[in-house]
Amino acid sequence: MISSRLQPESLPEPEPGRSLWQDARRRIRQNPVAMTSFLALVLIGAFAVLGPLLSDWSSEDINWNVLGNVETAGRPALGSGHYFGTDQLGRDLFVRTAHGVRVSLMVGIIGALIAIVVGTLYGTIAGYVGGRTDNIMMRTVDVIMSIPYMFVLIILLVIFGQSMILLFVGIGLVSWLDMARIVRGQTLSIKNREFVESAVVIGVPPALIILRHILPNLVGVVIVYATLLIPNMIIFESFISFLGLGIQEPNTSLGVLISEGASQMQYGVLWQLGFPLFFFIVIQFGFFFLGDGIRDALDPKDRH
Amino acid sequence: MTALLEVDNVTVEFSLRGGPVPGSPSRDRFAALEGVSLELAERETLGIVGESGSGKTTLVRAIVGMVPIQKGRIVWKGSDLSGTDPDSRRRIRKDMSMIFQNPLASLNPRMTIGQIIAEPCQVHEPHASRAEIRRRVAETMERVGLAPALVNRYPHEFSGGQCQRVGIARALIGRPKLIICDEPVAALDVSIRAQIVNLLKQLQDEFGISLIMISHDLSVIRHVSHRIMVMYLGHVMEMLPSGHLLQNSCHPYTRALIESVPIPDPSIQKAREMRTIKGELPSMRNPPSGCRFTTRCPIARDRCGDSRPALLEAGPGHWLACPYCDPPPGLKTG
Numbered sequence: 001m002i003s004s005r006l007q008p009e010s011l012p013e014p015e016p017g018r019s020l021w022q023d024a025r026r027r028i029r030q031n032p033v034a035m036t037s038f039l040a041l042v043l044i045g046a047f048a049v050l051g052p053l054l055s056d057w058s059s060e061d062i063n064w065n066v067l068g069n070v071e072t073a074g075r076p077a078l079g080s081g082h083y084f085g086t087d088q089l090g091r092d093l094f095v096r097t098a099h100g101v102r103v104s105l106m107v108g109i110i111g112a113l114i115a116i117v118v119g120t121l122y123g124t125i126a127g128y129v130g131g132r133t134d135n136i137m138m139r140t141v142d143v144i145m146s147i148p149y150m151f152v153l154i155i156l157l158v159i160f161g162q163s164m165i166l167l168f169v170g171i172g173l174v175s176w177l178d179m180a181r182i183v184r185g186q187t188l189s190i191k192n193r194e195f196v197e198s199a200v201v202i203g204v205p206p207a208l209i210i211l212r213h214i215l216p217n218l219v220g221v222v223i224v225y226a227t228l229l230i231p232n233m234i235i236f237e238s239f240i241s242f243l244g245l246g247i248q249e250p251n252t253s254l255g256v257l258i259s260e261g262a263s264q265m266q267y268g269v270l271w272q273l274g275f276p277l278f279f280f281i282v283i284q285f286g287f288f289f290l291g292d293g294i295r296d297a298l299d300p301k302d303r304h
Numbered sequence: 305m306t307a308l309l310e311v312d313n314v315t316v317e318f319s320l321r322g323g324p325v326p327g328s329p330s331r332d333r334f335a336a337l338e339g340v341s342l343e344l345a346e347r348e349t350l351g352i353v354g355e356s357g358s359g360k361t362t363l364v365r366a367i368v369g370m371v372p373i374q375k376g377r378i379v380w381k382g383s384d385l386s387g388t389d390p391d392s393r394r395r396i397r398k399d400m401s402m403i404f405q406n407p408l409a410s411l412n413p414r415m416t417i418g419q420i421i422a423e424p425c426q427v428h429e430p431h432a433s434r435a436e437i438r439r440r441v442a443e444t445m446e447r448v449g450l451a452p453a454l455v456n457r458y459p460h461e462f463s464g465g466q467c468q469r470v471g472i473a474r475a476l477i478g479r480p481k482l483i484i485c486d487e488p489v490a491a492l493d494v495s496i497r498a499q500i501v502n503l504l505k506q507l508q509d510e511f512g513i514s515l516i517m518i519s520h521d522l523s524v525i526r527h528v529s530h531r532i533m534v535m536y537l538g539h540v541m542e543m544l545p546s547g548h549l550l551q552n553s554c555h556p557y558t559r560a561l562i563e564s565v566p567i568p569d570p571s572i573q574k575a576r577e578m579r580t581i582k583g584e585l586p587s588m589r590n591p592p593s594g595c596r597f598t599t600r601c602p603i604a605r606d607r608c609g610d611s612r613p614a615l616l617e618a619g620p621g622h623w624l625a626c627p628y629c630d631p632p633p634g635l636k637t638g
Contacts, residue, residue: 017416017457194410198474201368202424203397216414 020298024220027297034293037286044101044283051098056081059099060250063090071268076275085271087257088264096252097275103253104234104283111171111233112226118172119179120222124210126180127187138184141177149174150239157245167246171233182225183218190217220298227291231284238280254280307379308481308514309344309367314376316359316366320589334588336362337538339376341615346481349508349515351529351546353522353561357585359538360518364484367516368400369393398428401475405487407467411459417470418455421445424478444473448503465496469503476507482514489524497521501528522549522565531621534558537585537596540615544622552622554629556601595626603628 028034052058063086076085076093084093126137153170160166190196191214199209238255240246247253254276261273316337337359344350352360365371367378369385378385380396401424404410411420421441425432432440442452448469459467468488475483485504489497501524508515519525525532529546534557542555553559567573583600586592592599594609601608605628618624 014418014456015453017454018461019416019458020413020460194404194406195412197370198402198404198410198471199412199423200370201397201400201402202427202474203394204423204427208427212415213412217412 024294024297028293031293031296033289034297037289037293040282041286041290044279044286045105048098048101048105052095055083055092055095057092057095059091059095059252061091063092065090076271084275085269087260087272088267088269093257093272093275097254097257097279100252100254100257100276101279101283103247103251104237104255104280105230107167107171107237107253108230108233108287110168111175111236112229114172115175115179115229116222116226117176119176120183120215120218122176123180123183123185124187124214124218127184128191128206128210128214130188130191134184138181141180144173145177153240154243154245157240162245162248164247164251167237167240170240171236174236175229175233179222179225179229182221186218186221187214190214220295224291224295224298227287227294231287234280234283254283307343308346308348308381309342310379311340311342311363311367312377312379314340314363314366314378315374316362316371317374334591335374335538336588337366339612340535340538340540341376342533342540342543344482344514344516346514347508347512348531349517349529351525351532352516352518352535353520353525353532354535355520355585357537357588358535360535361486362538363535364402364486364516364518368402368484369397394428398424398478399481401478401480401483403468403471403475403483403485403488406491407464407471408459408462410471411467413459416456416458417445417450417462420459420470421473421477424474428478440477441473444477447507448473448476449499463496464492465500468492468496468500472500472503472507476511479511480513482516484516484518486518487520488517489521490519497524504528522562526550534561537588537591539596539612540623540625541597542622542624542626543615544619544624548619548622552619554618555624555626556603556629557597560602597626 057063063082076083082092082094084097087093087096122137122141126134149170153166153173156170157166196209196213199213204212234254237246237253238258241253241255242259244259247256249256257276258273258280261269261276264272314337315335317333317335320332320334340359340363342350352363354360362371366373373386380399383392383396385393385396411417418438418441421444422437425437425440438455441455445452445455450466450469450473459470462470471488483504488504489500492500504515504517505528507513515528517525517528526546526549532544532546532549533540534542534553534555536557541557542553544553549558550562553562586596586599592609594607594611595601595604595613598604598608608628613625613627615623615625616627
């Protein structure tokens with residue numbers, strides 16, 4: 001019989017294991033594109049948070065000396081303190097761009113977070129319980145998806161007036177739908193793997209099976225999809241703002257800045273479009289390449 | 305000798321539209337298992353053999369309660385499993401555990417093997433302290449031949465044989481009375497098979513466990529089992545003590561299984577009279593009437609399709625569901 005001959009203190013020091021996460025981290029460090037993207041995103045994040053400290057201006061101050069002569073006096077220059085120039089009202093574009101990046105990133109990240117929490121929960125439950133529950137839950141998703149949400153959101157914004165909260169509600173409504181579908185599909189395939197079966201035989205309660213056996217095996221897919229969702233959400237917000245329905249003055253976002261810059265293009269103030277657009281594009285590419293890199297790192301066999 | 309486990313005339317039906325559904329009309333259902341009975345004593349090993357689709361896995365899944373049964377009962381130490389409340393069923397589950405075919409796939413890739421082995425403990429003994437669980441994990445690992453220092457490793461860092469040892473440790477840690485092994489060595493190298501099979505035998509002797517072993521490797525089954533049950537399309541064809549398998553088995557299906565084992569000597573293999581069965585397993589949707597083996601049986605007669613032959617005692621501990629085959633050669637002489 002096994003006896004207690006093995007006392008806890010006599011146990012040898014356990015050797016450290018190499019988890020799949022550690023493997024993935026090692027692989028992504030060797031991926032130059034993903035690491036460059038990550039670095040660019042970190043720098044942009046630092047710019048969004050710390051940038052305003054480098055300037056004497058705030059995002060709402062109007063430089064009255066520039067007003068009316070933006071084309072020449074509001075040019076980007078180190079001497080004037082307007083590193084990125086000013087907008088058509090004489091407000092410092094450097095600080096406003098930092099502000100816009102901050103708002104856009106926030107919108108993207110909040111949208112992704114809603115997708116992660118709601119979509120993952122919804123998808124795992126539908127997939128794991130299965131049967132009629134699954135059918136009802138997923139058909140509901142289909143119905144919500146079939147509604148032209150952009151149209152609905154525009155009507156809502158027109159009726160209730162523009163507000164950040166309504167924008168987040170709109171983003172929250174649409175962002176989790178695709179996630180729920182993806183997660184459900186993954187859950188269905190994980191549910192039939194032998195280790196879940198063995199947990200069922202052991203008698204692990206269903207909630208614990210979802211928590212311990214299904215969710216950790218979903219995390220990879222969820223992270224990748226969330227990373228790819230952030231730029232989509234930023235585009236979504238930019239589009240609403242571009243139409244003039246999203247973020248309100250004096251608050252700003254990349255979409256608002258690009259929209260304003262585009263409307264001033266013909267007056268020789270191209271920097272008003274150029275700087276916000278540059279950050280917008282770098283953020284988009286950064287998240288796409290980072291998401292791609294994470295996917296490759298988590299699933300090396302899947303690489304083509 | 306009272307039986308530890310009794311399976312009495314059990315039928316499991318599946319709906320063709322997925323999953324076992326009791327209410328669906330009969331044309332949408334087929335019986336994966338029909339009227340199967342068996343008894344298992346303490347410390348006994350029962351081997352189950354049969355082709356893919358013969359219902360072996362369905363039978364053990366019905367025993368552990370993963371598929372509902374339509375008819376019959378499963379009795380564990382005198383209490384009917386289908387009648388007991390969920391609480392005592394969970395307690396019974398503690399006494400049963402299972403080892404799976406694919407060692408790596410049966411281990412969660414995101415958990416360390418320490419967490420994997422400890423899981424039955426945490427579920428069935430929620431009051432056990434962490435130190436206590438850690439000590440038992442280490443003991444069990446050592447017992448199945450894994451170094452306790454490996455607790456924090458992950459399944460993908462192990463070989464197939466080691467993964468199967470982890471699976472055995474997980475099955476063993478709750479001190480079960482019965483371990484069900486669903487093709488425990490089919491996915492392993494031949495060189496590892498003997499180690500795992502012998503480990504299972506040792507553990508059985510040491511802890512007095514009963515085993516149900518599914519395999520299609522007759523040599524493994526014969527080596528570990530006390531009795532062997534031969535299944536075909538959800539019916540029991542023959543059941544006999546494993547020592548009698550080669551000489552005394554007489555069901556045409558059992559003989560065909562024995563004769564289909566290749567002999568690793570070309571001269572003998574070529575000279576053998578090949579009486580292997582031909583054709584595919586018939587569809588479960590439309591199984592042959594009467595004896596289910598009629599369509600492929602070398603000695604089938606017209607009457608075989610009329611009614612299902614009863615499982616009758618043909619000798620001591622030897623049960624046979626074929627009235628026409630030759631009497632066991634061993635009995636003829638003795």
